[in-house]
Amino acid sequence: MNKFPVLEIFGPTIQGEGMVVGRKTMFVRTAGCDYSCSWCDSAFTWDGSAKEEVRRMTAEEIMNELREVGGQKFDHVTISGGNPALLKPLHELIALLHEQNIQIALETQGSRWQEWFTDIDDLTISPKPPSSKMQTNWKILDDIIIKQKNNGRLAHTSIKVVIFNDEDLQYAEYVHARYPEVPFFLQVGNDDLEEVEPDRLASDLLSKYEWLIDKVMESTALNHVRVLPQVHALLWGNKRGV
Ligand SMILES: C[S@@+](CC[C@H](N)C(=O)[O-])C[C@H]1O[C@@H](n2cnc3c(N)ncnc32)[C@H](O)[C@@H]1O
Ligand SMILES: Nc1nc2[nH]cc(C(=O)O)c2c(=O)[nH]1
């Protein structure tokens, strides 16, 4: 059995972002990322600060812990990271979850393809805008979108771009124009990752949400889109495991 590097298993909670926002779900957060976004809100998955907490677990061990933590109070699991798309044998976990009639969401940045992408019920691809300081590999992203489309999976796929500034918005317009058939989400960027007071963060993030809404309403290139905050950040701030 393959082992996966796991940092967090928590829930049930609500999916705070994107295509299934509000959905009751458990979370499995894997360690390791091929990016290092300047504003990553989960940098502990790759910057070494939580390396003592990483556990190497088989799919069966992950499933058992999901049941220990969530009991029968869930039918949906979100796999995030880090970049879970680095894990080639993740189909083992996907198969176990589906056997138990559990739906699966997965969050990734679109830097790697895996065959098991077509088995994910809610696949969110989040290419990174200029403010992240990362470079998009368009060839790989094109390939992922084409494969999802050719396998009839576009209804199970979305693109979500996090926005911090006007340059990021231009990037989002470009991405949406390049993949017009893919459900498209714009998400408020949280640049206050040190704030420990949820109320202060919430008021700041709501101002940013209003700014983003105003910008998108003015854009002629962003019509068939959805604009969302990170609901979990509004409610619980920068806390881990929620
Ligand atoms: C931590 S990432 C893990 C999955 C994958 N590495 C990715 O980036 O898509 C989960 C989601 O959080 C978003 N995210 C990360 N840092 C953020 C921030 N400071 N503000 C808003 N969204 C953020 C990412 O864009 C991604 O959609
Ligand atoms: N509630 C909640 N919703 C989320 N949506 C995406 C998350 C992530 O970190 O990938 C996340 C998270 O960490 N918590």
Ligand code: SF4
């Ligand atoms: S790709 Fe995702 S996990 Fe990796 S650094 Fe960027 S936001 Fe963080």
Ligand SMILES: [Mg+2]
């Ligand atoms: Mg998060």
